[in-house]
Amino acid sequence: MSEIFLLRNRLIPGLNQFKVYLENDGFATWKKAVTSLKPEDMVNEVKASGLRGRGGAGFPTGLKWSFLPNTIWPHYVVANADESEPGTFKDRELLEFNPYQFLEGLMLASYAVRAQAAYIYFRGEFWQIAQKFDERIAELTAAGLLGDHLFGTDYSLRVYTHLGAGAYICGEETALLESLEGKMGQPRLRPPFPAVYGLFGMPTVINNVETLTNLPIIFGKGVPYFRSQGTEKSPGTKIFSLSGRVNKPGNYELPLGTTFRELIYTHGEGILNGAKIKAIMPAGASSALIPATEAALDTPMDYESVPTLGCALGSASVMILDETTNASDLVNDTVHFFAHESCGKCTPCREGTFWMSRIVDRIASGKGKKEDIDLLESVAGQIQNKCLCALGEFSIVAVQSAIKNFRADFDARVES
Amino acid sequence: MNELIKKHSHKVNEILAKYPPDQKQAAVMPLLHLVQQDAGFISRESMQAVAEITGVSTTEVASVVGFYTLFHAAPEGRIRLQVCTDVACDLRGAKEYLEKLCAALGIQPGETTPDGLVTIEEVKCLAACDRAPMFQAQMGDELSYHENQNVDKTLDWLSSMTASLRKPESKPTTAEEGGKHE
Numbered sequence: 001m002s003e004i005f006l007l008r009n010r011l012i013p014g015l016n017q018f019k020v021y022l023e024n025d026g027f028a029t030w031k032k033a034v035t036s037l038k039p040e041d042m043v044n045e046v047k048a049s050g051l052r053g054r055g056g057a058g059f060p061t062g063l064k065w066s067f068l069p070n071t072i073w074p075h076y077v078v079a080n081a082d083e084s085e086p087g088t089f090k091d092r093e094l095l096e097f098n099p100y101q102f103l104e105g106l107m108l109a110s111y112a113v114r115a116q117a118a119y120i121y122f123r124g125e126f127w128q129i130a131q132k133f134d135e136r137i138a139e140l141t142a143a144g145l146l147g148d149h150l151f152g153t154d155y156s157l158r159v160y161t162h163l164g165a166g167a168y169i170c171g172e173e174t175a176l177l178e179s180l181e182g183k184m185g186q187p188r189l190r191p192p193f194p195a196v197y198g199l200f201g202m203p204t205v206i207n208n209v210e211t212l213t214n215l216p217i218i219f220g221k222g223v224p225y226f227r228s229q230g231t232e233k234s235p236g237t238k239i240f241s242l243s244g245r246v247n248k249p250g251n252y253e254l255p256l257g258t259t260f261r262e263l264i265y266t267h268g269e270g271i272l273n274g275a276k277i278k279a280i281m282p283a284g285a286s287s288a289l290i291p292a293t294e295a296a297l298d299t300p301m302d303y304e305s306v307p308t309l310g311c312a313l314g315s316a317s318v319m320i321l322d323e324t325t326n327a328s329d330l331v332n333d334t335v336h337f338f339a340h341e342s343c344g345k346c347t348p349c350r351e352g353t354f355w356m357s358r359i360v361d362r363i364a365s366g367k368g369k370k371e372d373i374d375l376l377e378s379v380a381g382q383i384q385n386k387c388l389c390a391l392g393e394f395s396i397v398a399v400q401s402a403i404k405n406f407r408a409d410f411d412a413r414v415e416s
Numbered sequence: 417m418n419e420l421i422k423k424h425s426h427k428v429n430e431i432l433a434k435y436p437p438d439q440k441q442a443a444v445m446p447l448l449h450l451v452q453q454d455a456g457f458i459s460r461e462s463m464q465a466v467a468e469i470t471g472v473s474t475t476e477v478a479s480v481v482g483f484y485t486l487f488h489a490a491p492e493g494r495i496r497l498q499v500c501t502d503v504a505c506d507l508r509g510a511k512e513y514l515e516k517l518c519a520a521l522g523i524q525p526g527e528t529t530p531d532g533l534v535t536i537e538e539v540k541c542l543a544a545c546d547r548a549p550m551f552q553a554q555m556g557d558e559l560s561y562h563e564n565q566n567v568d569k570t571l572d573w574l575s576s577m578t579a580s581l582r583k584p585e586s587k588p589t590t591a592e593e594g595g596k597h598e
Binding site: 087123241250329 | 434442443446449472480486502507508540542547560
């Protein structure tokens with residue numbers, strides 16, 4: 001039986017109201033943690049839960065927390081609410097409709113690493129959502145759930161919102177930190193990692209919204225309950241954002257390990273106009289175009305299985321292409337996206353994405369030649385493994401896989 | 417005295433209180449949002465004001481304004497209509513929608529209607545992929561999402577917005593603009 005950990009707002013009407021959240025055991029886990037749990041035990045419990053970062057990398061959350069040194073203070077926790085991977089719209093639903101569970105998760109993470117200040121970094125487009133969070137934080141402070149000497153202990157916690165201003169790169173955690181510090185959002189050289197040298201040069205945990213929203217479940221209902229969903233190595237549920245040429249696009253919370261077939265045909269109700277499915281992009285614009293073979297459709301969506309298809313699960317934004325879609329047109333979109341969002345720091349990415357955008361435009365306009373396809377592949381190869389952060393790498397995945405798997409679509413656009 | 421502090425001292429202090437006292441630079445972006453909310457764009461003078469408050473150079477503030485898509489250094493349309501045409505939206509007809517919308521308004525992406533009210537921009541992913549075509553409207557610093565759009569629906573919304581924008585301040589309008597909404 002499939003359980004719902006995250007999109008509980010779909011089961012409980014009005015869960016984004018403080019009163020309703022409280023009536024449903026809201027913040028009971030928070031009180032229990034601050035008054036009776038030891039921070040180090042909490043870190044161990046998250047390790048035991050097997051929770052992995054839901055922002056895209058899938059890194060074990062408990063392990064990430066355990067890297068914070070206990071010799072440097074203060075510690076900070078930053079919630080990454082910069083959701084901007086094309087095709088991803090899961091955090092937005094959580095922030096709008098189940099915001100208190102996310103806040104409780106953020107607070108639990110803060111207590112576990114003994115941070116007394118936490119920041120929520122919202123993408124600039126989430127302006128309205130961020131405004132509401134300012135009200136909610138004031139509400140929690142008035143109710144004694146945030147502030148000084150919580151529940152009569154010596155633990156104090158404040159939560160602040162911080163609004164970005166439109167930059168995909170700020171989802172990368174070190175670029176996010178730069179942006180939070182008031183600078184251009186350009187990634188930092190690592191090491192040192194944020195766990196040691198993060199926000200304002202202090203040890204910092206950065207977790208995705210969905211990751212944090214899992215914590216009240218893990219600490220409230222226990223590790224075995226959490227592990228009752230998903231697989232051994234990818235436990236829990238995941239919100240899959242399904243979009244593109246399907247009948248019912250939307251967010252679907254399903255156990256990790258659910259197959260693409262079930263997501264697309266059972267939940268997404270199949271392909272628009274009864275067309276034939278052509279390819280799957282499982283991780284937004286950063287994914288490969290995977291031919292939708294029977295074997296691919298039967299692949300479980302978890303952190304171990306999807307890579308066997310040549311692509312990471314990422315943030316699980318599953319975009320569907322059907323037979324009416326020309327893969328080179330899609331590549332045109334992804335290339336322009338990355339050219340626009342390249343932060344300009346590393347030359348191969350800044351220049352490479354620019355030149356790729358010139359080539360894909362030539363192909364799209366019908367003025368391209370066969371050699372342009374090879375040139376595109378060659379420029380992509382020049383970007384590979386030469387950049388500081390993953391953006392440069394992401395910019396070539398769709399290009400390379402589309403040329404490899406759907407070369408005929410490019411051929412159809414160029415002069416023969 | 418610093419103009420921004422003079423005008424919004426309470427809000428400026430509220431923003432500064434969010435960050436450690438020795439980390440004032442962190443207030444740069446929230447202060448820029450405050451400026452833009454007020455004036456619709458960020459002038460040189462405001463960049464200087466933000467630089468003074470946060471103790472960084474005006475050049476650094478200007479580089480931040482230039483880096484982020486939602487900050488604008490020049491006044492454009494009162495309503496910035498930002499249509500997403502990225503992968504997922506493209507798969508559901510966003511490019512055709514943008515093209516028709518531009519034709520109806522008689523401008524291209526990046527341009528502003530002659531009355532200075534509406535600027536259309538083509539943008540990338542706004543996390544609303546399941547409800548494409550969609551756009552985001554930016555007015556000052558206020559943002560709103562408009563999903564499951566078609567051209568008629570958008571034009572209806574635009575005419576009601578531009579009508580209300582014309583009323584209070586009655587900015588000079590050109591005669592041709594009204595007809596283009598038909």
